[in-house]
Amino acid sequence: MVVRARMIEMSWSGLRVPAIAAELGCSQKTVRCWMHRFNRSGLPGLEDLGGQGRKRRITDEERSRIVALVKTVPPGRLRWEPAGELWAFDESGPAEWTLDSLAAAARAAGIEVGRSQVRRILLAEGVRWRRTRSWTRSKDPDFVPKGQGSSASTPTRPSVRR
Numbered sequence: 001m002v003v004r005a006r007m008i009e010m011s012w013s014g015l016r017v018p019a020i021a022a023e024l025g026c027s028q029k030t031v032r033c034w035m036h037r038f039n040r041s042g043l044p045g046l047e048d049l050g051g052q053g054r055k056r057r058i059t060d061e062e063r064s065r066i067v068a069l070v071k072t073v074p075p076g077r078l079r080w081e082p083a084g085e086l087w088a089f090d091e092s093g094p095a096e097w098t099l100d101s102l103a104a105a106a107r108a109a110g111i112e113v114g115r116s117q118v119r120r121i122l123l124a125e126g127v128r129w130r131r132t133r134s135w136t137r138s139k140d141p142d143f144v145p146k147g148q149g150s151s152a153s154t155p156t157r158p159s160v161r162r
Helices: 002-012 017-024 028-041 060-070 099-108 115-125
Strands: none
Touching: 002 017, 002 028, 017 028, 060 099, 060 115, 099 115
């Protein structure tokens, strides 16, 4: 704003547009633009106009809800019941979070967002949405996972001292 006011001051002292542009290191078009805005609106015309650019469609609160969604357990992931049986909250739901399933879950929560936007949000926040693949998991529908680990009551081998 100081440079813009200096343009007006130099104009009042009798300098022409080419000399003002050369002195301030900007284009003549820039000088003319700011002089016209000053003539129309006075000092407030030298301020930046707010609201330039595209408005954000998703609020910061909605972005936070999408990031928090990744930390929840997917509805189709199998869990052990205390009785020792496997169950899922929603057997038709995703067992792992993917961009598509995260976008669908966000839309179900009332956030209008697409897959690519979910990806951009998670990358910007540094959040991992994929689990590392393990040899113990399979996409094969006939695959049967191992049972629970051994009991804590299993005795350990005695250590041999030398």
